[in-house]
Amino acid sequence: MSVHRVVTGSRNGLTDWLAQRVTAAIMAVYTVIVLIVLLGGPPISYAVWKDLFTQGWMRVATLLFAASLCWHMWVGVRNILMDYAKPEGLRLALQVMTLLTIAAYLGWTLHILWR
Amino acid sequence: MKLSIYRYNPEKDARPYMQDYEVQLEHSDRMLLDALIKAKAQDDSLSFRRSCREGVCGSDAMNINGKNGLPCITKLADLPQHVTLRPLPGQPVVRDLIVDMTQFFKQYHSIQPYVVNHEAPPERERLQSPAQREELNGLYECILCACCSTACPSFWWNPDKFVGPAGLLQAYRFIADSRDQDTAARLDNLEDPYRLFRCHSIMNCVDVCPKGLNPTRAIGKIKDLLVKRSV
Numbered sequence A: 001m002s003v004h005r006v007v008t009g010s011r012n013g014l015t016d017w018l019a020q021r022v023t024a025a026i027m028a029v030y031t032v033i034v035l036i037v038l039l040g041g042p043p044i045s046y047a048v049w050k051d052l053f054t055q056g057w058m059r060v061a062t063l064l065f066a067a068s069l070c071w072h073m074w075v076g077v078r079n080i081l082m083d084y085a086k087p088e089g090l091r092l093a094l095q096v097m098t099l100l101t102i103a104a105y106l107g108w109t110l111h112i113l114w115r
Numbered sequence B: 001m002k003l004s005i006y007r008y009n010p011e012k013d014a015r016p017y018m019q020d021y022e023v024q025l026e027h028s029d030r031m032l033l034d035a036l037i038k039a040k041a042q043d044d045s046l047s048f049r050r051s052c053r054e055g056v057c058g059s060d061a062m063n064i065n066g067k068n069g070l071p072c073i074t075k076l077a078d079l080p081q082h083v084t085l086r087p088l089p090g091q092p093v094v095r096d097l098i099v100d101m102t103q104f105f106k107q108y109h110s111i112q113p114y115v116v117n118h119e120a121p122p123e124r125e126r127l128q129s130p131a132q133r134e135e136l137n138g139l140y141e142c143i144l145c146a147c148c149s150t151a152c153p154s155f156w157w158n159p160d161k162f163v164g165p166a167g168l169l170q171a172y173r174f175i176a177d178s179r180d181q182d183t184a185a186r187l188d189n190l191e192d193p194y195r196l197f198r199c200h201s202i203m204n205c206v207d208v209c210p211k212g213l214n215p216t217r218a219i220g221k222i223k224d225l226l227v228k229r230s231v
């Protein structure tokens, strides 16, 4: 059976699968770090919160987390679309919408972090 | 015992319907297949496949009270008094409990289900050590009944592009075979987003396999090999 190339936004199943696992690990590590910082530090007030996010490492870690989340989301949503959205035109349209939404969220995150 | 059986003859029926059969079991009736054969004695238009009647040919796979299995090795004692039988899900029905297995076998053949070895064959046979032979346990026993693939949602959605658990178990069976030299090509063949990676580890396949095999584990091992060779 020849392998017919279908429009999926994906060329290699292994890369996606690996990416999903690596990004999940990054998100897990970030969650643990944030929990430690929040539970171990002084009670949360606006000042404490603001101070936390003015620190460079926290900004970078949060950005890494957000990027992981976005990539993870992209692979997951695309998987759903590959399974359920059969007409290629419809799938392509939905995928483009997904990508634009994710890009917007990422941009927004950047804006919040470095404002 | 009461059997409710899915009936559909595309030449006569506008749409499928369920028909009930009341069968008198005798002491010698042990398996669900015995009851089915009794039902067919009442009504010879009822169609289903069976051959070995002992779980080795894989021809009588069907959906028994919602779960795929082989009536020939399903004990009557383990079943309730009312049993509903339907054809394997997601496949085109040829008639009653008989489905068209073309797609399933196409996927099976797509993984090259035979040993590929480019060396000249030895005088007698290609030998394996006991340890190498051990590797094939849990893989070679598959009887290609299709219980697993037709219980797999990923196979329902993409039967033309996703190999399915049965085919992937066999793919690994030949990857794991010490006599086979085609591992690289076999892995290439499974690397695209559909052929293997539509598997989301739902494990319906493991749940239904009447031979107790574990396609999900085989799929995991193929993934491991794909990862190993790319890093």
Ligand code: SF4
Pocket: B141, B142, B143, B144, B145, B146, B147, B148, B149, B165, B166, B169, B208, B209, B210, B211, B212, B213, B215
């Ligand atoms: S793995 Fe099990 S369920 Fe699947 S085809 Fe083989 S014997 Fe049947």
Ligand code: SF4
Pocket: B151, B152, B153, B154, B155, B164, B165, B198, B199, B200, B201, B202, B203, B204, B205, B206, B215, B216, B219
């Ligand atoms: S584990 Fe994979 S192959 Fe098995 S039923 Fe789930 S999706 Fe299908």
Ligand code: FES
Pocket: B049, B050, B051, B052, B053, B054, B055, B056, B057, B058, B059, B060, B061, B070, B071, B072, B073
């Ligand atoms: S009749 Fe052969 S497996 Fe059931």
